Amino acid sequence: MYESPEFIARQLRKPSGDFAGTIAEKMGEGNRSLYDLMLGSMLIKDHDSILEIGFGSGTHFSDLLARAKNINVTGIDYSPDMTNMAKTNNKDEQRAGRLKLHTGNSNRLPFEDNSFHTVFCNMVIYFWDDPAEHLGEIQRVLKPGGLFYTGMRTRDSMLQFPFTKFGFNLYSIDQWKSVLQSHGFFIVRELRQKDPVFDDGENRVELESVSIAAKKQG
Numbered sequence: 001m002y003e004s005p006e007f008i009a010r011q012l013r014k015p016s017g018d019f020a021g022t023i024a025e026k027m028g029e030g031n032r033s034l035y036d037l038m039l040g041s042m043l044i045k046d047h048d049s050i051l052e053i054g055f056g057s058g059t060h061f062s063d064l065l066a067r068a069k070n071i072n073v074t075g076i077d078y079s080p081d082m083t084n085m086a087k088t089n090n091k092d093e094q095r096a097g098r099l100k101l102h103t104g105n106s107n108r109l110p111f112e113d114n115s116f117h118t119v120f121c122n123m124v125i126y127f128w129d130d131p132a133e134h135l136g137e138i139q140r141v142l143k144p145g146g147l148f149y150t151g152m153r154t155r156d157s158m159l160q161f162p163f164t165k166f167g168f169n170l171y172s173i174d175q176w177k178s179v180l181q182s183h184g185f186f187i188v189r190e191l192r193q194k195d196p197v198f199d200d201g202e203n204r205v206e207l208e209s210v211s212i213a214a215k216k217q218g
């Protein structure tokens, strides 16, 4: 079935309704390599508390929880469909008290100041029409010296998708690093990786994943 690029863009911004399962599956496949880069790049210690913004279907949480001993992971996504799907996909992790999932917007995080050692998000910054309100909240909930990791694709990668014409805020790596710096973060590290060719029958694209680590003043 043909879905217009505009419709796909709206669904990627906030999956909802009958198409939510389909888009979640496509995101899960298409962004697996970015999650591999992100999870491998994060400096995580035993007992750390970690927040993910915009987790989608959440099929990666068991891999994240295996990164260190007794870490606690919290997720927030403003799509109720994604929260429900991620809850269904992670029953054991929630029952064990290691994963808490919330529905909510990252411009108003329902968490105390200085709560998390690490905050990260993959493929979410494109939908922050005013990054200041989200980055301010991330600064607030991070502990002093905590790290915020942005997972994204390069601007050239994203321009291969017709749907990015519709409401995506795209950044080059340097542009996004400048945004982070102008909101009080110090850039610590940048990792890049060429992904395997992605071909879903509609798009055949060569993507480059990026993970940028930025520190809150300690």
Ligand SMILES: C[S@@+](CC[C@H](N)C(=O)[O-])C[C@H]1O[C@@H](n2cnc3c(N)ncnc32)[C@H](O)[C@@H]1O
Residues within 6 Å of the ligand: 012, 013, 014, 015, 027, 028, 031, 053, 054, 055, 056, 057, 076, 077, 078, 079, 082, 104, 105, 106, 107, 121, 122, 123, 124, 127, 128
């Ligand atoms: C393109 S999907 C990426 C999902 C997953 N992180 C991945 O890489 O496959 C964007 C996700 O972020 C969520 N999202 C977008 N803006 C958000 C915001 N302001 N607050 C919370 N969640 C947001 C959407 O609901 C969606 O699940």
